[in-house]
Amino acid sequence: MLSRLVWMLSFYLAAPVLAVAAPAETILFLGSSSIEKWEPMMASHFPGYRTSAIAKGGSDFPWLIGHAEAAVEKQRPDRIVIYSGDNDLANRDTPETVTRNFEKLIGVIRTAQQKYKISFAPIYVLSIKPAPGRREILGQVRATNALLRASIARMTGITFVDVFSQMIGADDVIPAQNFDSADPSRIHLSPAGYKLWAGVLLQQLKKP
Secondary structure (H helix, E strand, O other), X not given: OHHHHHHHHHHHHHXXXXXXXXXXXXXXXXXXXXXXXXXXHHHHHOXXXXXXXXEOOOOOHHHHHHHHHHHHHHHOOOEEEEEOOHHHHHOOOOHHHHHHHHHHHHHHHHHHHHHOOOOOOOEEEEOOOOOHHHHHHHHHHXXXXXXXXXXXXXXXXXXXXXXXXXXXXXXXOOOHHHEOOOOOOOOOEOHHHHHHHHHHHHHHHOOO
């Protein structure tokens, strides 16, 4: 009997310990049609993460302000990615108004996290993109991105992700391959454009 107990003890001590994989982090994407059209590609662009999106074509920062609390409560994300602003500018909001509405959105998100006892998820804010179909607001896009970057620099746990500079060349040339050739408005991204965004964002997501 004793020998059997000794054998069983040695067996269990020698058995390999199976590693339990940590659950994949959840990324919640908030935004306009740029996020809505990206959602079907997210699983392949962000392997190792669980992704979800709350987005609506034509939406702006005020729309996100109205939907952010419910999204945070339901999804309880580990990370949050935001893209908005170009529709706001196209609708004649000033860069200052866009920035104030962005700051209101951050306030709504942080208040919701506190209210529902959710840890403060890192937030990644994509810069407003340059688009061939909206060249007339290119100056306002630049001004708004500068204000957003400055605002974020004063915040904690929020990263400004510059996709603008990756999508425009010398003399303000905007490479056509980053935009959907079938889109008459020339404002929506192509698969190549989304792949570019994913690469830039992944660099930030992987930072410790």
